[in-house]
Amino acid sequence: MLKVTNATKAYSNHNILKQVSFCLNPGQIVALAGPSGSGKSTLLRCIQKLEKLDSGTITHKGTTGFVFQDFQLFPHLSVLDNVTYALRVTKKQPANDAQEKAKSTLKQLGLKTAYNKMPHQLSGGQRQRAAIARALVLEPDLLLCDEPTSGLDGPSSKSVAELFLNLKAQGVTMLIASHDLDFVGAVADRIIVLNEAAVLRDFMIEEKGKLSWAKLLG
Numbered sequence: 001m002l003k004v005t006n007a008t009k010a011y012s013n014h015n016i017l018k019q020v021s022f023c024l025n026p027g028q029i030v031a032l033a034g035p036s037g038s039g040k041s042t043l044l045r046c047i048q049k050l051e052k053l054d055s056g057t058i059t060h061k062g063t064t065g066f067v068f069q070d071f072q073l074f075p076h077l078s079v080l081d082n083v084t085y086a087l088r089v090t091k092k093q094p095a096n097d098a099q100e101k102a103k104s105t106l107k108q109l110g111l112k113t114a115y116n117k118m119p120h121q122l123s124g125g126q127r128q129r130a131a132i133a134r135a136l137v138l139e140p141d142l143l144l145c146d147e148p149t150s151g152l153d154g155p156s157s158k159s160v161a162e163l164f165l166n167l168k169a170q171g172v173t174m175l176i177a178s179h180d181l182d183f184v185g186a187v188a189d190r191i192i193v194l195n196e197a198a199v200l201r202d203f204m205i206e207e208k209g210k211l212s213w214a215k216l217l218g
Contacts, residue, residue, distance in 0.1 A: 001026045001173060002047070002142060006056035009042060016042045017053070018197040024142070024175060029168050031184040032177040033216060034194035040177035041069070043194070044144045047175070062141025069147040071131040073119040079106065080115040083134045090138055105137045106130070109163065125156035129163065136172070143167070145176045149183045161186040181211040193217070 002024035009017040017039045024030055032040040045051045047058055048066045073082050080102055087098035106115060109129045119127055128148060135143060148164075149157040157180065164174060164187045178184050184191065185208055193201040193216050201216065 003059045008055045009053050015197040026173045028189040029174045029187050030190045031188035033191050038194040039197050041146050044177050064142045065135030065140030067131045067135050067145040069150050071127045078116050079130045086134045105133045109133050124152045125159050143174045149180045185211040
């Protein structure tokens, strides 16, 4: 589904990604884990083609959806209009069709009562769900999420974890950049550990549970 080969990128002679390679199979939640500055977000942005590699290749035959760390919802649009806008601009769907699909997706994510609310009226967890809805409504083959629990409290993070597991059960494949090990341990099927711009470890999780940086980076 996704193949990253020798992905390399530097800013001002500082390595951000260094010969990163891995393949991604459909139907899994794969976490890119690592300390801040290890290259997780940059790799996601390169996969989404928001940035270019200096060398190496990224091959993906399907479509991707991207959920930003700061959500990037339009503050002047309602939740419904944020999701509808994505369909009208990207898919060129008629307004009525786009609105119905947006409502269906928001309802699926538990935001039926938030259609007409503005982003600033939502909790952090609700804004995260709205951002995910905006990405999912475009029916991507691969959902890319950058630090999906950043700034969320414990209950909100747990709610997002449950949402991700439900999406996986529906066939959504996800690649998540996160340094939240409680969240990663709750949702990931596989962890790719990035450290100092390179892949340190890549392994399947046999049993979900507690993770530690000592174990991942040791």
